[in-house]
């Protein structure tokens with residue numbers, strides 16, 4: 001998957017935020033896990049495609065990237 005595909009998925013995820021408002025607790029948990037996995041994988045794509053230098057394990061860097069993206073893109077309560 002090319003990085004542009006991840007950004008298209010990112011746009012789609014943001015488009016579904018309004019729908020996410022009416023979810024049950026279980027649905028919200030599943031939604032949050034899918035989103036966190038997506039941002040982790042997006043972190044791998046950014047590291048790979050943009051040759052981002054990492055210090056340590058790439059899995060840890062992808063986790064940090066996902067946290068930074070979620071912090072930047074979501075309101076505090078939603079994050």
Ligand SMILES: [Zn+2]
Pocket residue numbers: 040044059062
């Ligand atoms: Zn990973």
